[in-house]
Amino acid sequence: MIAGARKKDRIVSMPESRVGLKMRHTRLLKGLTLKRLAELAECSESLLSxxxxxxxxxxxxxxxxxxxxLDMPVSGLFQDGGVEDSSVVLRQGERPTVQAGQGKGHRLEALIPSRRGNLLSGYINDIEPGSGSEGVIKHEGEEFGYVLDGEIELIVDKKKYQLRPGDSFYFRSERPHSxxxxxxKVARILWLNTPPTF
Structure with a gap:
């Protein structure tokens, strides 16, 4: 149970297999074969399988x-839409989470429900030692982050920044970043994106 969560709160931690099920469901709805999705995503077909x-x-x-x-935000791969459209508050211990990467790697906790038309997405990223983006990322939008605990090395346009608790960052997401x-020590980052490509 997450520290500080009340016993009656239930953890809505979605196992990795749910990410796969959501990916397959969306792929099939869009009429894509696994091979075609692998081509579009520049990944191996065996990895996607x-x-x-x-x-x-x-x-x-x-x-x-x-x-x-798949023309969707990353959050669409692990949020199940169980939060009502009128929800204003997401309680601790009730937010959707997903584990990414190998081993413990990276845990993402959604702070904003994934809905069509949203202009903003936000997460708490818990990044284990040695883990990270696993390569350079580029996409549409803007990013803002605030280091809550631990440290990360952020690289934007090949320039390195060592970030510590209390540091914040902002950049256009089209700039290559990792x-x-x-x-x-585990790093804990409050990370916001607009539009919600993540």
Missing amino acids: RIENGSANPSIKTMHRVAMA YTNNRK
Whole structure:
């Protein structure tokens, strides 16, 4: 249970297999074969098949590529739409989460429900030591982040920034960017995107 969560709160942690099920469902709704999705997402067909079957955990970079190929925000791959459109508050312990990358890697906790028409997405990213974006990412929009705990190395346009608690960042998402937790402690980042490509 998440520290500080009340016992009556239920964790809505969606296992990786749910990401695969959502990916397969969306792919089929769009009439795409696994091979065509692999071409559009610039991933191997075997990797996408393993993700759909719940035997592989997609990296952040892979989730970005797949979501762009499916014309949806990344959050659409793991949020199940269970939050009512009129919801204003998402309680601690009730927000959708997903694990990304290998091992513990990267845990994303959605702060804003994924809905059509949203102009903003927000997450708490828990990034394990040695984990990160697993490559360079580029997409439409703007990004803002605030380091709550730990440290990360952020690279934007090949320039490196070591970020510590209390540091914030902002950049256009079209600029090539990546990040890594290059320390021995979990980093916790409040991360916002607009539009909600993530």
